[in-house]
Amino acid sequence: GFSWKLNDHPKLPKGKIIAVVVLDGWGEAHANQYNCIHVAETPVMDSLKNGAPEKWRLVKAHGKAVGLPTDDDMGNSEVGHNALGAGRIYAQGAKLVDFALASGKIYDGEGFKYIKESFETGTLHLIGLLSDGGVHSRLDQLQLLLKGASERGAKRIRVHALTDGRDVLDGTSIGFMETLENDLAKLREKGIDAQIASGGGRMYVTMDRYENDWDVVKRGWDAQVLGEAPHKFTSAVEAINKLRQEPNTNDQYLPPFVIVDESGKPVGPIVDGDAVVTINFRADRMVMLAKALEYEDFDKFDRVRFPKIRYAGMLQYDGELKLPSHYLVSPPEIERTSGEYLVHNGVRTFACSETVKFGHVTFFWNGNRSGYFDQSMEEYVEIPSDSGITFNVKPKMKALEIAEKVRDTILSRKFHQVRVNLPNGDMVGHTGDIEATVVACKAADDAVKMILDAIEQVGGIFVVTADHGNAEDMVKRNKKGEPLLDKNGNIQILTSHTLEPVPIAIGGPGLAPGVKFRQDLPGGGLANVAATVMNLHGYEAPSDYEPTLIEVVDN
Numbered sequence: 001g002f003s004w005k006l007n008d009h010p011k012l013p014k015g016k017i018i019a020v021v022v023l024d025g026w027g028e029a030h031a032n033q034y035n036c037i038h039v040a041e042t043p044v045m046d047s048l049k050n051g052a053p054e055k056w057r058l059v060k061a062h063g064k065a066v067g068l069p070t071d072d073d074m075g076n077s078e079v080g081h082n083a084l085g086a087g088r089i090y091a092q093g094a095k096l097v098d099f100a101l102a103s104g105k106i107y108d109g110e111g112f113k114y115i116k117e118s119f120e121t122g123t124l125h126l127i128g129l130l131s132d133g134g135v136h137s138r139l140d141q142l143q144l145l146l147k148g149a150s151e152r153g154a155k156r157i158r159v160h161a162l163t164d165g166r167d168v169l170d171g172t173s174i175g176f177m178e179t180l181e182n183d184l185a186k187l188r189e190k191g192i193d194a195q196i197a198s199g200g201g202r203m204y205v206t207m208d209r210y211e212n213d214w215d216v217v218k219r220g221w222d223a224q225v226l227g228e229a230p231h232k233f234t235s236a237v238e239a240i241n242k243l244r245q246e247p248n249t250n251d252q253y254l255p256p257f258v259i260v261d262e263s264g265k266p267v268g269p270i271v272d273g274d275a276v277v278t279i280n281f282r283a284d285r286m287v288m289l290a291k292a293l294e295y296e297d298f299d300k301f302d303r304v305r306f307p308k309i310r311y312a313g314m315l316q317y318d319g320e321l322k323l324p325s326h327y328l329v330s331p332p333e334i335e336r337t338s339g340e341y342l343v344h345n346g347v348r349t350f351a352c353s354e355t356v357k358f359g360h361v362t363f364f365w366n367g368n369r370s371g372y373f374d375q376s377m378e379e380y381v382e383i384p385s386d387s388g389i390t391f392n393v394k395p396k397m398k399a400l401e402i403a404e405k406v407r408d409t410i411l412s413r414k415f416h417q418v419r420v421n422l423p424n425g426d427m428v429g430h431t432g433d434i435e436a437t438v439v440a441c442k443a444a445d446d447a448v449k450m451i452l453d454a455i456e457q458v459g460g461i462f463v464v465t466a467d468h469g470n471a472e473d474m475v476k477r478n479k480k481g482e483p484l485l486d487k488n489g490n491i492q493i494l495t496s497h498t499l500e501p502v503p504i505a506i507g508g509p510g511l512a513p514g515v516k517f518r519q520d521l522p523g524g525g526l527a528n529v530a531a532t533v534m535n536l537h538g539y540e541a542p543s544d545y546e547p548t549l550i551e552v553v554d555n
């Protein structure tokens, strides 16, 4: 029968203190002026790269290697940390939704049947991120769902669209909104009352994460549910055009707006008897809204009205909380993660990041499961992030505070695994501010130094890697790799992640002599890291895990 007991590694000892460091958004790319990691002073990461060649390598962090539909899909933190923690490659949300829509199975599932009960008398509301970024949602999936739902009886449809500019270029939201408007116009020709009802920029409206700032969700709630927002327009395209002209705004940060009819009445507040679907497949930035839509008891902000609706997520976002209770597509069943195994085998685990990435090294790492496996064996510490700012303003973020906490934890010798995410390269990279991203990369490197120094002191081991690329390339490029210019001759800033591989380095005084990266896994990816770390803790990985990256040669 099944057992949590892991086999002993034949050569590697147990009980070492291992720091597992994930630099968020830190890929490997050509050295040039748009590579902020190259431009920044990063002596620690440089020394790992230029040190022993058998202790540094690259691993794949995008596309099929992390369970995304195609190799044109850039990596992201959800799939990256899932792979790092689970040690296997799962078909991820994007792919599962593609399958369910292509086969039509989405319409036979419990979730769709449930919301369909509202189609006769209520409105169907679709809320989510409007872009083709493929990280949280995809426009083509929304288009298919609109078509499918209208063919199956939805007579009145309202879309609450969040503009992107983070997983796609800034300024592209207008095009996505036009596409959506066209689709809705076609539905109207068929006699379906379909309209955009509200909107706003993803970072300012609705899509906060890890409870960093509930005001973000409240702004969305007011527009989507109550039909209230500081800006009112009769067209969403006009809304974006106008609001983008305001100072300090862009697609990510557009203020909330509602669409009103000629008499000034909002066209789509959410009311009793309606159906609501949150169309994002990715969990972290939808789970807060899901709580507001689903929980009877809720005290994070004043909802004013709590409509009696039928609500379904595109996926179930939290496997532990079973939230939401209705969903259109079953999430990947990520089970038996490395974290759960290690706890069962007596490996005491500590995890830490600041708020905006805290769930990455806990929730995503543990297979989209919130909470502890065994609280007597684990401690997760969240360093509060600054909220209400864009991180180019404070590019060092909480790197120092995180590193100090991790250092102290390592020196306390209370935990065998000390896991950390350093957000700077990613969070500042997403702002598109190149100078600030250079500062961010240095701050992350400084934090790595502090952590590696502590590992040195306790005779431990380090594993330093990343979840996907971002800061190493800040410009949109053509197929030949040349920077693209806009019509004014300025370079097009790349706010999104990349397709680049990421580094992984091992070392530290506790690393047994003879441990080195194998040569026979040139295509290795993030999913190979879990078995690697289990080996370093002195265990063999379960047989269905992706193979370890290391071997131990007798000297």
Ligand code: 3PG
Pocket: 024, 025, 075, 076, 077, 078, 135, 136, 166, 167, 285, 426, 430
């Ligand atoms: C975000 O949610 O901030 C971006 O869409 C993706 O970034 P992450 O995958 O690094 O969290």
Ligand code: CO
Pocket: 025, 077, 426, 427, 430, 470, 497
């Ligand atoms: Co990111």
